[in-house]
Amino acid sequence: MIFAAAVHDYEHTGTTNNFHIQTRSDSAILYNDRSILESHHVSAAYRLLQDDDEMNIFYNLSKDDWRELRALVVEVVLATDMSCHFQQVKHMKTFLQQPEGIDKPKALSLLLHTADISHPAKTWDLHHRWTLSLLEEFFRQGDKEAELGLPFSPLCDRKSTMVAQSQIGFIDFIVVPTFTVLTDMTEKVVSPLIDEASNSLTGFRCSSLNSMSCEDAKWGSQRSSVSEGSPAENCSLLAVDLKNFKALWSEQVLQNRDRWKTQATKETEEKAIREVEEERAMQKATLMGQTEPIETETTEGKRDKRETQDKLNSPDEGETGERIKKHEGERTQHGDTKSPKDNETENKDQQLKLGK
Numbered sequence: 001m002i003f004a005a006a007v008h009d010y011e012h013t014g015t016t017n018n019f020h021i022q023t024r025s026d027s028a029i030l031y032n033d034r035s036i037l038e039s040h041h042v043s044a045a046y047r048l049l050q051d052d053d054e055m056n057i058f059y060n061l062s063k064d065d066w067r068e069l070r071a072l073v074v075e076v077v078l079a080t081d082m083s084c085h086f087q088q089v090k091h092m093k094t095f096l097q098q099p100e101g102i103d104k105p106k107a108l109s110l111l112l113h114t115a116d117i118s119h120p121a122k123t124w125d126l127h128h129r130w131t132l133s134l135l136e137e138f139f140r141q142g143d144k145e146a147e148l149g150l151p152f153s154p155l156c157d158r159k160s161t162m163v164a165q166s167q168i169g170f171i172d173f174i175v176v177p178t179f180t181v182l183t184d185m186t187e188k189v190v191s192p193l194i195d196e197a198s199n200s201l202t203g204f205r206c207s208s209l210n211s212m213s214c215e216d217a218k219w220g221s222q223r224s225s226v227s228e229g230s231p232a233e234n235c236s237l238l239a240v241d242l243k244n245f246k247a248l249w250s251e252q253v254l255q256n257r258d259r260w261k262t263q264a265t266k267e268t269e270e271k272a273i274r275e276v277e278e279e280r281a282m283q284k285a286t287l288m289g290q291t292e293p294i295e296t297e298t299t300e301g302k303r304d305k306r307e308t309q310d311k312l313n314s315p316d317e318g319e320t321g322e323r324i325k326k327h328e329g330e331r332t333q334h335g336d337t338k339s340p341k342d343n344e345t346e347n348k349d350q351q352l353k354l355g356k
Contacts, residue, residue, distance in 0.1 A: 007045035079109035
C-alpha cells in the first residue's frame with residue numbers, strides 16, 4: 001500500500017488524461033486512451049526498479065509474491081483515475097450492503113483514492129496551498145489548449161474559473177461522499193476485529209505486557225512484528241476510535257467549506273462587477289465601430305459629390321463667355337441694369353446684415 005501511494009503520480013505530465021487524448025500524445029496511443037497517466041505511473045515505476053538492481057526493493061520476493069504485489073499495485077493505482085470515481089463509490093456502497101466480507105483490493109483502492117483527494121480534510125493553510133497549486137496546473141493546461149485551438153477542459157480557463165465555487169462543489173459532490181463511504185467501509189472491516197480483540201483480552205490487563213500501556217503497545221506493534229491475535233495487536237485495535245475519525249474529518253471539511261463559501265460571495269460580487277465593465281466596454285467598442293465608418297463614408301461621399309458637381313459646373317472658357325453674354329442680355333431685357341460688380345457689392349452688404 002505504501003509503495004502504491006509513493007508511485008501513484010510518478011512522472012506526472014501536469015496535464016489530464018483528456019488532454020493526452022485530445023492531443024493524441026504518445027502515451028495516449030500507447031495506452032489506448034484508457035487511464036493513460038495512471039498506467040504510465042505504474043509502468044515507469046516498475047521499469048525503474050527493473051533497470052536498476054540497487055533500487056529494486058522487491059529483489060528478494062518470490063515469483064508468486066512479486067506477481068501478487070504487482071497485481072495489487074496496478075489495481076490500486078489505476079483506481080486513482082477520477083473517471084472511475086463514481087463507479088468506484090457506487091460499487092463500494094453495494095459491497096457494504098452485502099453480508100460477506102469486502103474484497104481486499106477494492107478496499108485498498110478506495111483508501112488510496114480517498115487519500116489522493118483528501119486535502120479538503122486538512123487544515124486550511126495546507127488545503128488552500130494544495131488548491132492553488134492544483135488550479136495553477138489546470139490553468140497552465142488551459143493555456144496550452146488555447147494555443148492549440150482546443151476547447152477549455154473543466155477548471156482550466158484561468159479567466160472564467162470560479163475558484164471558491166469549484167472547491168465547494170468538489171467538497172459536496174466528491175470529497176464528503178467518498179469519506180463517508182470510506183468511514184462506513186472501515187467500520188465494517190475494523191469493528192469485528194475490535195470486538196474479537198476485546199473478547200480475547202477479557203481478564204487480561206494491558207499493564208502486564210512488560211509494563212506497556214495500550215498506547216505503547218500500539219506504537220510497539222508498528223515497530224516490531226507481532227503474531228496475529230497477540231495481546232499487543234489486540235490492544236492496538238482497542239485503541240482505534242472510529243467515531244472520532246469521522247468527527248475529525250467532518251469538522252475540518254466543514255470549516256474549510258465555510259471559508260470557501262465566504263470567498264465565493266466575494267468572488268461572485270467581483271465577477272458581477274467585471275461582467276458589467278466588460279459589457280460596457282463591448283457596447284462602447286460596438287458604438288465606435290458603427291459610428292466611425294458611417295462618418296467616414298458620409299464625409300467621403302460628400303466630397304465625391306462636390307468634386308462631381310464641380311466638374312459638371314466647370315465648362316470650357318468659350319462656353320463661359322457665351323453664357324455671360326447671354327445672361328447680361330436677359331438682365332438688360334428685364335430692366336436690370338446693374339453690373340456684376342454692383343451685384344457683388346450688394347451681396348456683401350446682405351451677408352454683413354445677417355451676421356449682425
